[in-house]
Structure formats: structure tokens, C-alpha cells
Amino acid sequence: MRSAVATDPGRRRRHNEDAYVCEPPLYAIADGMGGAQAGEVASGLAAAVLSEGGGSEQGEARVASLIQEANRRVFRRSSEDAAASGMGTTMTVALVDRASGTIALGHVGDSRAYRVRGGELEQLTDDHSLVGELVRSGKLSVEEAEAHPQRSVITRAVGTEPEVDVDTFTVEAEPGDVYLLCSDGLTDMVADREILSVLAEADDLDRAARALVDAANEGGGEDNITVVLFAVDEEPVGDTATMPAVAVPEEDDEDTLSGLDPVPAVDTAVVPAEAIREHLERTQPEAAERPPRRRRNVVPLAVLVLLLFALILLAIWGLYR
Numbered sequence: 273m274r275s276a277v278a279t280d281p282g283r284r285r286r287h288n289e290d291a292y293v294c295e296p297p298l299y300a301i302a303d304g305m306g307g308a309q310a311g312e313v314a315s316g317l318a319a320a321v322l323s324e325g326g327g328s329e330q331g332e333a334r335v336a337s338l339i340q341e342a343n344r345r346v347f348r349r350s351s352e353d354a355a356a357s358g359m360g361t362t363m364t365v366a367l368v369d370r371a372s373g374t375i376a377l378g379h380v381g382d383s384r385a386y387r388v389r390g391g392e393l394e395q396l397t398d399d400h401s402l403v404g405e406l407v408r409s410g411k412l413s414v415e416e417a418e419a420h421p422q423r424s425v426i427t428r429a430v431g432t433e434p435e436v437d438v439d440t441f442t443v444e445a446e447p448g449d450v451y452l453l454c455s456d457g458l459t460d461m462v463a464d465r466e467i468l469s470v471l472a473e474a475d476d477l478d479r480a481a482r483a484l485v486d487a488a489n490e491g492g493g494e495d496n497i498t499v500v501l502f503a504v505d506e507e508p509v510g511d512t513a514t515m516p517a518v519a520v521p522e523e524d525d526e527d528t529l530s531g532l533d534p535v536p537a538v539d540t541a542v543v544p545a546e547a548i549r550e551h552l553e554r555t556q557p558e559a560a561e562r563p564p565r566r567r568r569n570v571v572p573l574a575v576l577v578l579l580l581f582a583l584i585l586l587a588i589w590g591l592y593r
């Protein structure tokens with residue numbers, strides 16, 4: 273396996289609240305959220321769980337229990353510390369099993385996993401996000417979702433509730449595959465076709481990782497950007513990562529957030545997917561049976577706009593509470 277990492281705060285943020293793990297055969301991305309520096313604490317705690325090792329489980333079971341443990345750890349800290357209240361993080365984890373030639377993936381939130389195979393880029397994860405739900409239910413096109421003002425509203429996060437629902441699945445790895453884990457700071461700024469062309473043009477993974485971060489910054493760099501790349505080779509050539517294997521966001525000397533300003537997060541918010549589905553069913557009861565609509569329709573769009581306002585208010589209310 274070869275692997276590479278690049279992370280950057282982007283052009284608009286002072287702090288980098290993304291964390292990553294690049295410890296073959298385990299790779300992960302965590303994109304933290306929360307007021308003050310709570311997002312950094314959340315993603316750092318989650319990444320640290322993965323670096324601890326141990327446990328006898330394999331594959332998806334191991335990936336799921338790592339994310340569950342991260343959830344317990346982040347939730348406990350946010351319950352103990354008023355300034356960290358409501359903090360959370362996305363998590364996307366990949367565990368390679370060379371013996372069986374498979375990769376177990378697990379995720380919560382909108383940090384994505386992609387695979388490049390045969391010159392095509394395939395998104396492996398379904399975003400747990402408001403726009404992801406709307407795209408899957410046929411209410412938004414992928415293009416509309418990319419530019420949507422509420423695209424950072426996620427429907428699940430690690431550490432915001434005592435329990436978290438983790439999606440896991442396993443893919444067969446083939447020689448030549450390249451896998452990409454990334455935070456939304458990449459995917460909000462760089463379209464999939466451009467991600468593919470950057471990966472196709474770069475002649476090694478380190479340069480590819482760096483080029484993806486550069487592309488996100490050129491696209492605006494509105495959020496922290498983190499990419500983890502790993503490639504499946506026919507012959508193992510060792511790990512070429514030049515970054516430290518684990519990066520957790522720098523914490524202050526204090527191990528707790530007490531004393532920091534409890535500034536509510538203004539970027540990422542969590543709204544349960546059930547709430548979105550309920551609203552969709554209530555506003556358009558007949559929509560569920562119909563195939564996704566292609567043409568724009570003025571009335572449903574107006575309903576959608578009202579729904580989005582309601583969701584924003586709900587999210588703001590939740591944050592202040």
C-alpha cells in the first residue's frame with residue numbers, strides 16, 4: 273500500500289478542525305464542529321481512538337466499534353464540559369485487509385470516500401447531510417446540491433448523541449485502485465470531474481494530495497481541507513507518506529475547553545434525517561411513490577425553500593439550547 277496525506281486550514285479559517293489517521297492498514301478523516309475550538313477537540317478525540325489499536329474484531333465490525341468508541345468519547349467530553357457542549361465530528365474510516373483483498377469502510381456525516389478505478393471516480397459513501405437526503409429523494413439535482421447554501425447541514429455526527437448510527441460496507445480491492453478520503457472542504461470547492469483529473473495527472477500520491485488541496489484553495493478554500501489517499505499495488509512498496517501518521521488538531525495547554533468563549537458554530541449543524549424525511553412526507557405525501565422528477569416545478573421548490581428555513585431555525589435553536 274502506498275499512501276499520502278495533505279491537510280490545510282483553507283483560506284478563510286484560522287483553525288484546522290479536521291483530523292486524519294494514516295496508519296496502514298487504517299485510514300480515516302474526521303471533520304470537527306462546535307463553538308470555540310470544540311471542533312478541533314472532537315475530531316482530535318475521534319482520531320486518537322483509531323490510533324490506540326487493540327480489539328480483536330475485523331473488517332466492518334472493527335470499523336463500527338472504533339466509530340462507536342469515538343462517539344462515546346466525544347459525547348462524554350461534551351457532557352463534562354459546558355464550552356464543548358454540542359461538539360461533534362464527522363468520521364470516515366477505511367480498514368484494508370490485505371489477506372482477503374477487501375476494504376471495510378464506515379462513516380458518519382459528510383466526509384466522503386471515493387475510489388478511482390479504470391479511469392473513473394466513484395463516490396463510495398452517501399453523505400449524511402440535508403442536501404444528500406434531498407438528492408436521494410429526488411428533490412435536488414447533484415448540481416443544485418453542490419451550490420446549495422445549506423450543504424453543511426449534516427444529519428448525523430459522532431459525539432452529539434449518546435448513540436450513533438454507523439453505515440458500514442465492504443469493497444473488493446483491485447491492484448491499481450486509488451482510494452480517497454476527504455473532508456467537505458475539498459468536495460464543496462472541487463467538482464468530482466476535477467478531482468479525477470487531478471488524480472489522473474499527478475504522478476505520485478503525495479503530489480496528488482497536495483494538488484487536491486491546492487485546487488480546493490483555488491476554488492475558494494472556504495473550509496478546512498484534508499485528503500487521505502491510498503493505493504493498492506501489485507507489489508507492496510511501503511508507505512510513502514511524508515506527513516506524520518496521525519495528526520490531531522493542536523490543542524491548547526488546557527485539556528478542557530472551560531474558559532473558552534462558548535461561541536456557537538455557524539457552519540455545520542446537525543438535523544436528524546428522520547426530521548427531514550418527516551417534513552418531506554408531510555409536505556409532499558405523494559412524492560415517495562413517484563420516480564425522481566427531472567423538470568423543475570415551482571410549487572415544490574417553494575415548499576422546499578420554506579422547509580429549509582424551518583430547518584435552519586431548528587438548527588439555530590438547537591445550537592443555542
Ligand code: MN
Binds near residue numbers: 303456457
Ligand atoms: Mn468541513
